[in-house]
Amino acid sequence: MSVASLGYIGFEVSDLGAWDSYLTGFLGLMPGRSNGTSARYRMDDRAFRLQIDEGKADDISFIGLEVETWEGMQALRGKLDKEGVKYAPASDNLKAERGVRDLIVLTDPAGLQVEIYVGATVLTSVPFNSPAGVSEYLTGEQGAGHVVLASEKIDEVRDFYTRLLGFRLSDTIGIAIAPDFTLTLEFYHCNPRHHTLALAPMPAPKRLHHFMVEMATMDDVGFAMDRIEKCGVKQTMTLGKHSNDRMISFYAATPSGFEVEVGTAGIAVHDEVWRVTHHEVTSMWGHKRCS
Ligand SMILES: [Fe+2]
Known part of the structure; x- marks a missing residue:
């Protein structure tokens, strides 16, 4: 059982305003619904693909890796259990924040937060529309x-x-x-x-x-x-x-x-x-x- 794709990326950044202009004006990402202090950006029909949170690290802070099916998620959990890999089931808050149905949180050996999830939110009623006119992102x-x-x-x-x-x-x-x-x-x-x-x-x-x-x-x-x-x-x-x-x-x-x-x-x-x-x-x- 393996993960299927990089679903989203999180950054901890010291200048939220500069990042907002950069992501929307330069890269052409669409602002998504924000959650509390996080700002989120869309590249397609997904609720978000990039998230920025204010902080001093100025680095990547988490990645979300997507599993295709509910069964695949259970199989991956089983594999991690068998291997004795530590992971934490996400709180209802975190699942709601990420807009996913199930999620577990791991830490890779270099210390990066890795979130494995299934059931991402898709916003079909609010089509992706790039503020800089990017025709489409290949996702x-x-x-x-x-x-x-x-x-x-x-x-x-x-x-x-x-x-x-x-x-x-x-x-x-x-x-x-x-x-x-x-x-x-x-x-x-x-x-x-x-x-x-x-x-x-x-x-x-x-x-x-x-x-x-x-x-x-x-x-x-x-x-x-x-x-x-x-x-x-x-x-x-x-x-x-x-x-x-x-x-x-x-x-x-x-x-x-x-x-x-x-x-x-x-x-x-x-x-x-x-x-x-x-x-x-x-x-x-x-x-x-x-x-
Ligand atoms: Fe590259």
Whole structure:
């Protein structure tokens, strides 16, 4: 039994106002119903895909991993029980806040809160409408996008997401940092999105290196690039095409310092025919660091 997709992402941020402008004006997410002090944003028919809470961390604070069915949720609970993995059934308050029917809360070996749930709220009567004119975000079975986590405890983190939660390795990229040192990034899928999760085995000031949102068309990405200057956003990497998922994307700094990747046209992975491979570069072209 494995999780099916990244359903939502939570960030703890020091400047809610800057994030609100960033998510709506620059990325084009639609404001959703807020819950208390949390602000929530939509990318599709789901009640929310991103949530921001005020705090000092300026980092990712939780991820929601979706299970497809009620039976699948029970099977995953059974597996975690069998493995002796600690988890907490969510309170009615937390379930209501997330808008899901069932939810358990775990902590990954690096300390990130991982929420596994079933039965997310869908708002068919309030259609998604991007305030910046994004035609569509590619979500559906591929979920909200991807997250790249940095951790020194790579063996434990890998074991948690693969053996316990069912993520499968897509491929690896070796980056030559020095003549005698190569950093190997690991990319994992849990649905046809090439990677929902990537792990970087390194110490870092924040858990999250970047998160990625995938837009439906190249025009959507182009229009987002046109908004960089208008929205006072700092671009961090030029347009480029990744070697492994073939995503055409650019990167920008968020108000919390970590980055967002805005992309389109990533390839789909199908387990029956997929072969795990290794790449020596992160990008076929582009993705040059901006000064
Ligand atoms: Fe990425």
